[in-house]
Amino acid sequence: MSRVLVCDDEPHIVRALKVVLREAGFETVTAETGEEALDRAAVRPPDAAILDLVLPDIDGIEVCRRLREWTEMPILVLSAVGDEEEKVRALEAGADDYVVKPFGPRELVARLQAALRRAGGSAADPVLRADGLEVDVAAHVVRVDGGEVHLTPIEFDLLKTLLRHRGRLLTHRALLTEVWGAAYEHDTATLRTHMSNLRRKVDPAGERIRTDPGVGYRFA
Known part of the structure; x- marks a missing residue:
């Protein structure tokens, strides 16, 4: 079972994500701040991460950038901000995908699964x-x-x-x-x-x- 780190300071979003991910077969670990997310990832590296952009300490862009210093796991960024500049900033920091709130549960799961497939590779490939x-x-x-x-x-x-x-x-x-x-x-x-x-x-x-x-x- 793939383990997904979810970092968001809005409790209702975290609860919704936990339900959606559990029903899709994922195990979740949660964090409310960027620093907490980095600590949890370091102690037990997850298979993927879903990060909110707006956090109470450091923003999701910085969390993404710091994770990318040592891991290649798929990272999806969530935000209510849908403008192209924010998307570009997230992608330049190393995010694999960008999902705008409010999002459809099926879309989020599909994007997460696609990112995990891309990261997985195949032993038969040359x-x-x-x-x-x-x-x-x-x-x-x-x-x-x-x-x-x-x-x-x-x-x-x-x-x-x-x-x-x-x-x-x-x-x-x-x-x-x-x-x-x-x-x-x-x-x-x-x-x-x-x-x-x-x-x-x-x-x-x-x-x-x-x-x-x-x-x-x-x-x-």
Whole structure:
């Protein structure tokens, strides 16, 4: 049973999430503050985390950033704020997804399950190599010119997809559908943010991942 850390200072939200997650087969551990969430995650690392953006001490963005210093577990951010700037801030801090309150229980569970699947990988998947990059899909390890690089699950999936189709132009819609699912096929802002983070880590010189403006990306 997957264990999910839920951090929110609104008791009714926490109660609702505990019920929804329990019915979906998840075990939950809760925290009311950012510091408490970080402590609980450190003592017994969960399989995923759901974080509210507005907390009484440090905000969810900072919690996400500090978790990303040592874990690749899927992180979903919850907030009543739905503007694009806040979404980008959360994604840049390492969040895998962003859910706006009020949310549908089925949607939240579906997004959490999708994030866990992306993080899981498959033992049958190969090691992909190209242009100084090595992606061990089963071990979820990426090396750039021999040195190991930390990627979030979303960044890992994007790189894996580009490598499997290297040389081929993948449209924004194709990448969004492959990595996030059909419900995200028009969310190009999310894709741009994650691609920017990925490039910074594996292609700072801009020689591996090419952009066709307004169309998509390809691994050269």
